Amino acid sequence: KKFHLGMFEIGKPLGKGKFGRVYLAKERTTGFVCALKVLHKSELQQGKVEKQVRREIEIHSNLRHPNILRFYGHFHDSKRVFLILEFAGKGELYKHLRKESKFPEWKAAQYIAQMAAALKYLHKKHVMHRDIKPENILVGIHGEIKISDFGWSVHAPNNRRNTMCGTLDYLPPEMLKPGSQDNFYNEKVDLWSLGVLTYEFLVGEAPFEDTPIMTQKRIARGEMTVPGFVSKEASDLIKRLLVLDPERRISLDEVQKHPWIVKHCIKGERATQRSSEAKES
Ligand SMILES: COc1cccc(-c2nc(Nc3cc(C)[nH]n3)cc3ccccc23)c1
Numbered sequence: 001k002k003f004h005l006g007m008f009e010i011g012k013p014l015g016k017g018k019f020g021r022v023y024l025a026k027e028r029t030t031g032f033v034c035a036l037k038v039l040h041k042s043e044l045q046q047g048k049v050e051k052q053v054r055r056e057i058e059i060h061s062n063l064r065h066p067n068i069l070r071f072y073g074h075f076h077d078s079k080r081v082f083l084i085l086e087f088a089g090k091g092e093l094y095k096h097l098r099k100e101s102k103f104p105e106w107k108a109a110q111y112i113a114q115m116a117a118a119l120k121y122l123h124k125k126h127v128m129h130r131d132i133k134p135e136n137i138l139v140g141i142h143g144e145i146k147i148s149d150f151g152w153s154v155h156a157p158n159n160r161r162n163t164m165c166g167t168l169d170y171l172p173p174e175m176l177k178p179g180s181q182d183n184f185y186n187e188k189v190d191l192w193s194l195g196v197l198t199y200e201f202l203v204g205e206a207p208f209e210d211t212p213i214m215t216q217k218r219i220a221r222g223e224m225t226v227p228g229f230v231s232k233e234a235s236d237l238i239k240r241l242l243v244l245d246p247e248r249r250i251s252l253d254e255v256q257k258h259p260w261i262v263k264h265c266i267k268g269e270r271a272t273q274r275s276s277e278a279k280e281s
Pocket of ligand 1: 014015016017022035037069085086087088089090091092138148
């Protein structure tokens with residue numbers, strides 16, 4: 001007996017996140033496959049995250065980009081909230097990262113180029129994600145990556161009122177400063193996190209990974225070293241993103257034109273040139 005929920009046929013559970021379970025689902029009339037995220041209102045109340053979920057829905061439902069997981073809609077019953085999300089066939093990026101321990105430079109560069117494109121789109125809408133990390137990225141069936149969780153995204157600028165986000169590893173120095181009320185930060189926080197992500201893709205661990213106290217100290221001082229096996233171009237990009245002063249971080253446009261990205265990301269004519277060469281051979 002298949003389990004139906006209104007117009008959806010519920011398939012296998014894909015896994016569970018922090019506040020809910022995710023199921024494969026099929027829309028009954030069209031056969032459209034999606035992922036259904038089920039959140040229990042009681043758990044949201046306990047975790048004091050209802051406002052965050054409402055903001056996630058409001059922000060995520062207005063986003064359309066190939067490297068951002070599509071949000072199709074939501075509905076709720078007395079006990080649960082259901083988010084209708086795009087299904088990404090290859091699951092969580094951080095599982096691939098742990099399995100491969102670190103990514104080859106060409107793969108890391110392609111992922112970072114896709115992240116830069118998604119962040120450029122978000123920042124143009126004055127949305128900052130604030131929680132860029134491998135756990136919040138899914139992989140589509142063709143290997144493309146999709147930013148998923150928007151639970152911590154807000155409209156920029158913002159001053160840190162709410163409690164700390166998840167892991168400290170990805171927090172930029174400006175979000176760690178003692179709570180002076182004029183502690184405003186903007187979307188450049190995502191540039192710092194992009195630097196941490198680039199490092200973690202290439203090295204297999206975060207640049208400031210340490211005990212919580214030491215991690216905060218090392219972030220505040222920008223204290224990290226890039227191992228010798230990382231190419232000098234990749235190391236250059238990491239160092240231009242992990243800059244303490246948010247205003248001095250490399251821009252997303254410059255990331256997309258950076259030699260390390262250009263070298264590994266076949267675009268347009270070079271791709272066709274490659275394929276035409278292949279045809280000749
Ligand atoms: C904790 O492990 C979790 C949790 C939630 C989802 C997955 C998972 N997700 C997706 N795709 C998704 C998920 C969403 C919201 N859209 N597309 C695919 C997978 C494939 C193999 C294993 C696991 C998968 C894992």
